[in-house]
Amino acid sequence: MDVLSDTITAIRTGAPTCGVFIRHAPWGRDYPVVPGTGFHVVLAGSCWLVPPSGAPIALGAGDVILMPRGSGHVLVDSLDSAVTEQAHLGEPRELSGPGVRSELMCGAYALGRQRSHRLLDELPDFVHIPVRPGADPGLRGLVDVLAMELARPRAGTDAAVPALLETLLLFALRAWFEKQAPARTGWAGAFADPGVLAALRAIHDAPERAWTVPELSAVAGVSRATLTRRFAATVGEPPLSYLTRWRMLTAARLLRDTDTPLAGVARKVGYQSEFAFAKAFKREYGLAPGQYRRGDDGESVVAV
Known part of the structure; x- marks a missing residue:
């Protein structure tokens, strides 16, 4: 997979959850806070997102907003409207009222509590992607298909919606x-830098390989000094430090999502010795691989 898809797959756990609500102004x-990455998609109408601090964010039909760390917030149809509801499971899908109708899809993507990655860590608390006609045809089309499936469920909708939600995040x-x-800073800069991206792809494609900086610089087509400087400036750490981090993240996913024996997991992430792997894993996660596999970290799937 490409680096973005591979990273999201490594840190995600469980299926995304969502619900649709319809309200008529005034509403709030x-x-x-949720233990995952929350999201809203405005299917019809408009509203305001009011964060705990900072300026309110205007949301229009088709807009997508992500809360990478599940930050708490308020949604209102107007900045003058009172907040009268607490979002929760089992609430009425639609409440009638005298004002303008708004329809939103709200939910969350579950994340492994310890499977942190700088790609998400560096994002702001609220990531607003306005989906205006012509701005991003792919995302706009995806939102339209999601709205259609939710408005008129048919055979296959139960399978289609989770798959569409996975694509929505990407x-x-x-x-x-x-x-x-x-x-050209942070992970946005990494994706825009052909050399850094080539080195990242090499690491993701073969984390078991004993990569060296000269080998990665040859893949990247730049000098060792240039790769090291650009890699650290965008990814946030040197290439070999990232290699170790990616190995541990890959190992965590394998431990939770597969039945691969510990020795097999160790080999898949570049360790011939199970002891050396266990030592590196515990240094990263504070748990032995067997404890992590049993769920001793309390990692769970978020429900919204």
């Missing part, structure tokens, strides 16, 4: 990183 809803992040790319 409080959203608590499309939204891609749109954000492409928008930020001109600054």
Whole structure:
């Protein structure tokens, strides 16, 4: 897989959850913190997202907004409206009222509590992707298909919606990183730098390989000094430090999502010795691989 898809697959756990609500102005809803990446998609109408601090964010039909760290917030149809609801499971899908109708899809992507990655860590608390006609045809089309499936469920909808939600996360992040790319900083800069991206792909494709900086610089087509400087400036750490981090993240996913024996997991991430692997894993996660596999870290799937 490409680096973005591979990274999201490594840190995700479980299936995304979502619900649709319809309200007529005036309305206001409080959203608590969730242990994952929350999201809203405005299917019809408009509203405002009011963060705990900072300026309110205007959301229009088709807009997508992500909360990478599940930050709490408020949604209101107007900045003058009172907050009268607490978002929760089992609430009425639609409440009638005298004002303008708004329809939103809200939910969350579950993340492994210890499977952190700088790609998400460096994002702002609220990632707003306006989906205007012509701005991002792929994302706009995806939102339209999601709205259609939710409005008129048919055979296959139960399978289609989770798959569409998985794609929504990737499309939204891609749109954000492409928008930020001109600054050439952080992971947006990494995706925009052909040399850094080539080195990242090599690491992701073969984490078991004993990569050296000269080998990665040859893949990247730049000098060792140039790769090291650009890699650290965008990814946030030197190439070999990232290699170790990616190995541990890959190992965590294999431990949780597969039945591969510990020795097999060790080999898949570049360790011939199970002891050496266990030592490196515990240094990263604070747990032995067997404890992590049993779920002693309390990692769970978020429900929204």
